[in-house]
Amino acid sequence: MTKVELQQLSKQFGEVTAVSHVSLTAPDGRITALLGPSGCGKTTILKTIAGLLTPSSGDVLFNGRSILPIPAEKRNAVMVFQNHLLFPYLSVGENVGFGLKMRGVEAAVIRQKVEEHLAMVQLPGLANRRPNELSGGQQQRVALARALIVEPTVLLLDEPLSNLDAHLREEMRQLIRSLQRALNMTTIVVTHDQEEAVLLADQIGLMFDGKLAQVGPPSDFYERPSTRQVASFFGATNFLVGEKRGNVVETAVGSLQIAPNPIADGPVQLTIRPEHVQLVPADGRLPNQLCATVQEAIYAGTHTRLRLILGSDTALTLLTSPSAAKTVGVGTAVHLHLPPDHLWPLP
Amino acid sequence: MPTRLRPYLLLAPTLAVILLLFGGGVLLALMQSVGYLPFLGRTEITLDAYRAILQQAAFSQSFFLTLWVALASTAVSTLLALVCALALRRPFRGHRLITFIFQLNIPIPHLVGAVGILFLFSQSGFLARLANLAGLISQPADFPAIVFDPWAIGIILEYVWKTTCFTGLILLATLQGVGNDLETAAQNLGANRWQRFRYVTLPLLTPSMVSASVLVFAFTFGAFEVPLVLGQRFPSMLPVLAYRSYVDIDLNARPEAMAMNVIITLLIGVLIFLSTCASRTKRCAVNGER
Amino acid sequence: MTRIKQTLQPRTLILAAIVVGVLLPFVPLLLWSVSFRWLYPSVLPESLSLRAWQYVFSPRAEVLSALGYSTLVALLVTALSILIGLPAGRALGLYKFRGKTAVRFLILAPTIVPTLAAAMGIHVLFIRYGLVDNVLGVVLVHLIPVLPYVVLILSGVFANYNPDFEAQAQTLGASAWQRFRHVTLPTIFPALMVAGLFAFIISWSQYILTLLIGGGQVVTLPVLLFSFVSSGDNAITAALSLVFIAPALLFLLATARYLSGNQASLGGFGKL
Ligand SMILES: Nc1ncnc2c1ncn2[C@@H]1O[C@H](COP(=O)(O)OP(=O)(O)OP(=O)(O)O)[C@@H](O)[C@H]1O
Numbered sequence A: 001m002t003k004v005e006l007q008q009l010s011k012q013f014g015e016v017t018a019v020s021h022v023s024l025t026a027p028d029g030r031i032t033a034l035l036g037p038s039g040c041g042k043t044t045i046l047k048t049i050a051g052l053l054t055p056s057s058g059d060v061l062f063n064g065r066s067i068l069p070i071p072a073e074k075r076n077a078v079m080v081f082q083n084h085l086l087f088p089y090l091s092v093g094e095n096v097g098f099g100l101k102m103r104g105v106e107a108a109v110i111r112q113k114v115e116e117h118l119a120m121v122q123l124p125g126l127a128n129r130r131p132n133e134l135s136g137g138q139q140q141r142v143a144l145a146r147a148l149i150v151e152p153t154v155l156l157l158d159e160p161l162s163n164l165d166a167h168l169r170e171e172m173r174q175l176i177r178s179l180q181r182a183l184n185m186t187t188i189v190v191t192h193d194q195e196e197a198v199l200l201a202d203q204i205g206l207m208f209d210g211k212l213a214q215v216g217p218p219s220d221f222y223e224r225p226s227t228r229q230v231a232s233f234f235g236a237t238n239f240l241v242g243e244k245r246g247n248v249v250e251t252a253v254g255s256l257q258i259a260p261n262p263i264a265d266g267p268v269q270l271t272i273r274p275e276h277v278q279l280v281p282a283d284g285r286l287p288n289q290l291c292a293t294v295q296e297a298i299y300a301g302t303h304t305r306l307r308l309i310l311g312s313d314t315a316l317t318l319l320t321s322p323s324a325a326k327t328v329g330v331g332t333a334v335h336l337h338l339p340p341d342h343l344w345p346l347p
Numbered sequence B: 001m002p003t004r005l006r007p008y009l010l011l012a013p014t015l016a017v018i019l020l021l022f023g024g025g026v027l028l029a030l031m032q033s034v035g036y037l038p039f040l041g042r043t044e045i046t047l048d049a050y051r052a053i054l055q056q057a058a059f060s061q062s063f064f065l066t067l068w069v070a071l072a073s074t075a076v077s078t079l080l081a082l083v084c085a086l087a088l089r090r091p092f093r094g095h096r097l098i099t100f101i102f103q104l105n106i107p108i109p110h111l112v113g114a115v116g117i118l119f120l121f122s123q124s125g126f127l128a129r130l131a132n133l134a135g136l137i138s139q140p141a142d143f144p145a146i147v148f149d150p151w152a153i154g155i156i157l158e159y160v161w162k163t164t165c166f167t168g169l170i171l172l173a174t175l176q177g178v179g180n181d182l183e184t185a186a187q188n189l190g191a192n193r194w195q196r197f198r199y200v201t202l203p204l205l206t207p208s209m210v211s212a213s214v215l216v217f218a219f220t221f222g223a224f225e226v227p228l229v230l231g232q233r234f235p236s237m238l239p240v241l242a243y244r245s246y247v248d249i250d251l252n253a254r255p256e257a258m259a260m261n262v263i264i265t266l267l268i269g270v271l272i273f274l275s276t277c278a279s280r281t282k283r284c285a286v287n288g289e290r
Numbered sequence C: 001m002t003r004i005k006q007t008l009q010p011r012t013l014i015l016a017a018i019v020v021g022v023l024l025p026f027v028p029l030l031l032w033s034v035s036f037r038w039l040y041p042s043v044l045p046e047s048l049s050l051r052a053w054q055y056v057f058s059p060r061a062e063v064l065s066a067l068g069y070s071t072l073v074a075l076l077v078t079a080l081s082i083l084i085g086l087p088a089g090r091a092l093g094l095y096k097f098r099g100k101t102a103v104r105f106l107i108l109a110p111t112i113v114p115t116l117a118a119a120m121g122i123h124v125l126f127i128r129y130g131l132v133d134n135v136l137g138v139v140l141v142h143l144i145p146v147l148p149y150v151v152l153i154l155s156g157v158f159a160n161y162n163p164d165f166e167a168q169a170q171t172l173g174a175s176a177w178q179r180f181r182h183v184t185l186p187t188i189f190p191a192l193m194v195a196g197l198f199a200f201i202i203s204w205s206q207y208i209l210t211l212l213i214g215g216g217q218v219v220t221l222p223v224l225l226f227s228f229v230s231s232g233d234n235a236i237t238a239a240l241s242l243v244f245i246a247p248a249l250l251f252l253l254a255t256a257r258y259l260s261g262n263q264a265s266l267g268g269f270g271k272l
């Protein structure tokens, strides 16, 4: 039952600022994902929470208490490293029981708990194997069991899926979710993959260059991104420059209606996800109807991606079903509908 | 502990020992060589000792003998070590046993090696007796003088016997660390056996070979025990000469002993500097770098 | 045909030469140690006896006391050099820091500069501070040739060492000592054994440094052996030589498997 708070956390390595003024709350019993491109400071934050690094400034609180004075081995914030780091000279069982041994737990109790936890990660009976006799996915699960066995107050997972192939990823993701639900453990996951973060986490903190760009539930990052950078990171490609006045934005391709929102009037960029742009028959019944020319059609199996040109040089992308795309060849003129609910202004 | 200071703190004990015992020793040798011996009541700085030993014929004879022994031992043992490492590189029947035998003389003290060589190669030694049995010689004097000889063959033999295994094991470890992949790739690109050795294996081994020969050269130049057992009394190897002067009852000889130590140190330093420079420029030329 | 061809392969010849070359000097040592009379030109001793061995192990021969001194000094040097050299090896292998090249050069200098030169220089100080004629002084002076090898071997293993394993253990609750005991130690164990082997045999083999600083009071095996070499009693010299190499061989037997096939342990020598 631990709420983790980062307050104005900063970390410098000599000249390099790895983390800068990050404030974030990881709610009790939930999964929070730290998301961001390589080198943005995710691992640094995780190591700071674990106590492996001392912050240059700022604070880390567990349930409202600063834990900075507590050394890593007493924090019980267990980290699972990116490349699982199983001790090669110990058996699988000894690896899993490592934390209990450090706490001086009796051997018989350790043995029993090891079996329980190996079963929990669906590897029953492998205690006597050597780590190098396991597959990558199995090694990752052993690392997870090794962390869970000490009943951590906070579980810190650094890229838990990055060394696995697509199929194993799915399996491991479900395992993490179900175990986390069952144990109700505050968990912080680091990843650079937005899809993974969305599928895994209750809350996402997106970082660029050591700074937190946006925090919120996964849907926010699709529906209400805070900056163009955030929107782009989540796969948005359509941006229209314009001037906002109330619920209307004047753009180069005409004035567009948008849903009520808290952004101040003035210059904005409108964004709409490709899957929300609709092809419609040419009638005037819907708002925000526009004419466009198909420039390129890219078949992608489950959908077709159309690149369109509006007016002189405004580009838009939309996703449509392959069957619908058959009727619109390259060079055809089409009519588009931009639903006001899905047009989101960025400051 | 501040991370930036950490490496220095970890190094502190070793540096203290090396600086105090070794650095202090070299510095004191230098001071005594220029006549600063306060414990004998002498504090006048003078280069007399250097002048004196450079005028002695014994010193220059010792010097060339030592240089010859060190160069010959290093060259022969490095070459043999290369051959041995290549032969021991891949597994075969009895590989473990032969590798173990090859490692066997790593822990043998040089003193014992010298005794073994003495018993083996002296004019009434084991090999001389075998030669007699084979009818090659009739009396001890017919057997070539290999120990206590002017060319110091006995000393060189002992050094080669010991250091071939030392260098060989270093090369073997390097080869096993690198693996076969690069040579296989070269073979795939059409390199024949000789070309694979010349353009892949040898360049991979060169750094280890240079390091090992530097160690061997420095050791053979400065070692004492083996020449004492297997060397002629005159001219003797430099370290022996220095030690004899040091323990001479004539205290005037002490600065001379120290001067010889300083000269030995400088010579080794210069020769190693030159050889590493040479090997480095050669390596650069091979790689086309500047 | 193929059989003959196979036995005459160059590599077979090289391997045969290795075996003969390494083992040959031991043959006369073994024979002399059990010989009673062995005059030229007999290839084998004319009569055998255990006289040399009996003498070597008799109380008046000082061999047992020399064995004791040698063992005491070598074990102390080994323990002390690893205690001092382990942190240094870690620093050189694991960290980047200013002045690293200079530090490395300094630590390796004693492998290049003859230690006898430094020992003669420092002798006066040892006399002044009462470090001659006793075991402590001998142990200290042995550290000069031993320490560089220990640091070199250990820095080699730390160059391939992943400190995240220690961090992992720490977040699992391991204290500093537990991390050393359960993570660092098992990981570097092979290199530690090799470093111990080198430390032991370098100290074990020292003759002149022991003589200079021990001043005839600390009579280790090599010092004793040398007096017999000069005396010309071949049988006792041979027996004593064999006694002299026995402990080092035992140590090698225990550590041989770490010497080759393991890049980390000797790899440090390749990057001087
Ligand atoms: N010990 C260190 N010393 C110096 N710089 C460091 C250190 N650790 C991290 N950095 C720097 O801090 C920045 C953030 O590193 P961090 O490992 O936290 O990134 P990350 O987001 O985990 O990246 P990745 O996804 O590649 O693992 C990087 O620029 C990195 O180079």
Ligand SMILES: [Mg+2]
Binding pocket: A042, A043, A044, A158
């Ligand atoms: Mg990372």
